[in-house]
Amino acid sequence: MTRRPAAVRPEEDGASRVACHLDRLLEARGMTLVELSDRVGVSVVNLSVLKNDRARAVRFSTLTALCDALDCQPGDLFSVPPQG
Amino acid sequence: MFCSMSTQLRFPGRTGTSVVPAVLLVVAVVALVLAVALPIDQLTQSGGSVTVTPADGGGERSLDVAGLPEGVSVVDATAEARLTASELPAGLRVLTELPTVFALLAVAVGAWLLGRVLSTVHAGHPFDRRNPGRLAGLAAAVLLGGLVVPLTEGIVTTAVLDHLDLVGPGSAFLSFETTLSFVPVGVALALTAAAEAFRRGRALEDELEGTV
Numbered sequence: 001m002t003r004r005p006a007a008v009r010p011e012e013d014g015a016s017r018v019a020c021h022l023d024r025l026l027e028a029r030g031m032t033l034v035e036l037s038d039r040v041g042v043s044v045v046n047l048s049v050l051k052n053d054r055a056r057a058v059r060f061s062t063l064t065a066l067c068d069a070l071d072c073q074p075g076d077l078f079s080v081p082p083q084g
Numbered sequence: 085m086f087c088s089m090s091t092q093l094r095f096p097g098r099t100g101t102s103v104v105p106a107v108l109l110v111v112a113v114v115a116l117v118l119a120v121a122l123p124i125d126q127l128t129q130s131g132g133s134v135t136v137t138p139a140d141g142g143g144e145r146s147l148d149v150a151g152l153p154e155g156v157s158v159v160d161a162t163a164e165a166r167l168t169a170s171e172l173p174a175g176l177r178v179l180t181e182l183p184t185v186f187a188l189l190a191v192a193v194g195a196w197l198l199g200r201v202l203s204t205v206h207a208g209h210p211f212d213r214r215n216p217g218r219l220a221g222l223a224a225a226v227l228l229g230g231l232v233v234p235l236t237e238g239i240v241t242t243a244v245l246d247h248l249d250l251v252g253p254g255s256a257f258l259s260f261e262t263t264l265s266f267v268p269v270g271v272a273l274a275l276t277a278a279a280e281a282f283r284r285g286r287a288l289e290d291e292l293e294g295t296v
Contacts, residue, residue, distance in 0.1 A: 046296040056294030 019079050022051040025070050040065035102206050108199030112192045119188035123181045132180035133168040134241040137258045167241075167257070169248060176247055183237040190229030197222045211286040219279035223272040230268020238262035 026036060033051070037044045042062055049055050063074055070077070126132060144159040152158065172180070197218040204212040242260045245251045251259040 042296060049294065050296045054294065055296045057292075058296055062296055 016056075017080050017083065018053070019081060020050055020053055020055070021077055021079065022047070022066075025072060025076065029070055031070075036066075036069055039069040042066075105199040105203045105206065108195040108202070112195040112199065115188045115192035115195065119185045119192060122184055122188070123178045126177050126181045127174060129177060130172070131168060131170040132172045132177045132244070133166050134180055134244045135164050135237060136167045136241055136245070137164050139256055139258055167244070169244065172244070172247070176244055179240050179243060182240055183233050186236055187229055187233045190225045190233070194222050194225035194229070197225065211282060211289045213286060216279040216283040216286070219275050219282060223275035223279070226268050226272045226275065230271070231264060234262045234264055 026033065033044055033047050037047055040047075040062070042065070046055075050058065063077070066077060067073060144161050147158045147160055149158045201215050201218050201222075204210060204215060238260050242251065245255070245257055245259060250257055
């Protein structure tokens with residue numbers, strides 16, 4: 001008999017455990033936040049929000065533009081560390 | 085890099101949303117001052133006046149206006165008249181101003197609330213948390229001005245006519261008549277719908293906050 005995995009509920013206070021690795025990718029690509037902002041068309045303020053894990057949601061259009069500009073995959077940009 | 089510019093005429097525009105709230109604030113203050121001053125002023129008078137409707141319907145009254153071309157005439161087709169009593173008790177004197185006070189309070193509250201809503205629009209925060217409540221309050225002010233004021237006029241007129249012993253069978257005036265329009269109800273409903281739209285807009289804005 002297989003056990004069903006425990007139900008996964010979204011964090012009740014709206015926060016999430018998604019970690020953004022934008023700073024690591026920028027360093028690896030030798031790019032600044034301002035340069036990235038010019039390439040993807042997202043403001044430096046919003047990119048800073050994303051980089052500091054303060055974003056609550058990311059549009060697919062933004063994600064696509066970031067992956068194109070940084071030549072990476074979504075999994076390179078974001079990860080979810082284990083709970084606890 | 086391709087740069088696109090869009091020119092879009094926005095109503096009422098930044099100038100409108102910055103000037104109009106200031107004007108509305110002045111209107112609100114003036115209306116509030118008058119709402120307080122008029123009853124006090126009426127107390128200094130010996131009498132007062134109310135709007136009455138002659139029992140015979142008034143009919144059309146031909147007016148003798150000089151300089152009219154041949155074949156042109158002017159008639160007064162209004163059914164209402166103004167009754168002025170030179171002596172009234174203090175309570176009734178103040179009461180004659182009650183419809184005007186209610187109307188001025190409706191104007192003061194409505195202008196203030198509308199001004200606050202437009203201020204938040206000008207500041208770039210149209211879905212301010214307080215705007216749904218303000219719009220609901222504006223709807224109430226419209227109902228006050230559109231429905232309560234005419235009703236109050238009828239009640240006050242009846243009270244004055246009763247004091248002057250001009251009510252009852254054989255009276256020259258209709259004892260209680262008021263005209264209610266559905267326009268204020270329609271406007272209030274529209275404002276209530278707008279309040280709900282602003283509430284939902286706030287909820288959507290909360291959902292989008294932090295989205296990049």
